[in-house]
Amino acid sequence: MAVLFGGRSSEHAVSCVTAAGVLEAIDRTKYDVVPVGIARNGQWSLVSADPAAWSLRSESLPEVVPGEQSVVLSADGTGSELVVHAEDTLPRSLGRVDVVFPVLHGPFGEDGTLQGMLEMADIRYVGAGVLASAVGMDKHYMKVVFEAAGLKVGPYEVITDRQWEKDAPACLERASKLAFPLFVKPARGGSSMGITRVTNPADLRAAIETAREHDPKVVVEAGIVGREIEVAVLQGRGTEDPRTSSPGEIAVQHGEHEWYDFEAKYVDGAAAELSCPADLPEDISARVRDLAGLAFEAVGGEGLSRVDFFYTPVGDLIINEINTMPGFTPISMYPQMWAKSGLPYTELIDELISLALERKTGLR
Template structure:
């Protein structure tokens, strides 16, 4: 075991036969984060140990069709700032389970179904609704298939910024001031919803409740911009969360599930510094397109007691939602010395340059080792209720 990271090497054999575990890397999807998922898959496909795992890349088109796709990472990476896309194919892939094993089966018009072989574990690098929100996880549980990452409830809670905050507060974590605008409230009396949100201290951040990658988020500096910001968020989700801006440093912690009954493992805290250049905050362009827009400092320059506390709070947030596998937990560290939890991301960006893998690399666990550890955790975990 690596004493720094708690990683146990050589534990990926799923059935004791010496056969290489077969991993389906699942990406794309129906959400607005489709292309981000493809970029994440490019990183995983590039780094996964092909001597240790048989890898089956499965793409999900925006219409929901599953298909066997190229295993070449360059197909799914950012090329000349063009966002990659899984296209609809002539052959669909479905998961089939018979109670003892699971396999992928390909279907095409006018031909007999053909087996693509057994699948031991799914590595879903899907972001956003219909992938990160518990829907896919429920399907995999129904099929009795092991998978990387959080289960049904943790995925759903971690996706919904409203209920995430409710769970955090119940666990004793401090959250910032916020308001929720549901679809019914907006349609019934939009003016009342705006009036309620405007009582928060500006600037405000108006967000889709179940979105990610900063899509659909607007920074609002006065009440006149609030209605348009809500409408923008509603293009991604009929439920909207309005958060008061918090003055403070943005601190993140990468959390990795412990083995067996061990406690969750936490990375050194990292700090995001947006280098501006047209970016007022850490938006989509700063995250994924402008490679010079943001800089990660890890370990963050924090007093030792604050560093220890934010790691402990990150582990508490991870356990509060019942997360498994991996999560990135984000905080604000205020000038008054408070640590305010912002959110948990149960399937964070996972390219080699994403914050989650970078923080683990700075903490002694490199990208390929991290992928191996996540797959090993998934293979170790029982399916069904646990």
């Protein structure tokens, strides 16, 4: 099996750290693991299988760098294999690929593009398919799908590239009508990159420009007063319903972090604390798990997802987003919630691979 990570998005380093967690925990006696890194320029390379090479280091964030050898996925109608190409040498096969574990985050990896390529190569892979990946990556269409499924979403505005270039003041006026504080986000980003919390209307334009550095389409969300509740979802076997973990709650240790930003998620291990199971009334705990399963089904989820909610003081459960490839770093919430729900990390990875192997490619 191939563990695929890195990629062209701004979440490149996060993907590397996720890969470090997977490479460290995966059962090497059961799986023949081939680590394949994707550099920021799109080159695929055979890289180190040592988890330490991809973990967070104090000096710099991990990165896949382009090399002299490239790895190519080759399909011949009877299967697919990984082939190493280098100048002045004959191509070298790494063998057939039974399954790919793509731990890429963001565009060109988590948004359906890679999933479509794997479908065309007839290779099974861990996680959501093309449509669910695309919908789960785009915070605009994600909300449209959630609303259609009867889930409650918070107030928001979408600013497309054309709208901003044509009439930025009109975009600012629309967004300013939302209740502050606002969260300005790249529509197709993750790991809290490019997100700004805005408390003053005068800062809104700069926040939108910051988000546009990551994505020309921007989502502006009204801040919601409520507790942040998360649920980890795992696809059921066969015709079984999706499985849901005990709900978890994130408590950000305010000080340097006003909210659950990139540093709190991946760098400062003491910045946020997960309580799982969250201290919720039994009926709310059951309800949020049901809603997480509904959200998973609404986007056509497969494999895994993490679904995030706000639990408001008046008892509403407002869905924030679904993440179809949540992080697997040592402090990531998805594996922590399953571990606290009775499914340890290594067994979780094994279950995800098993789900991928039993699922056919193509229309399903």
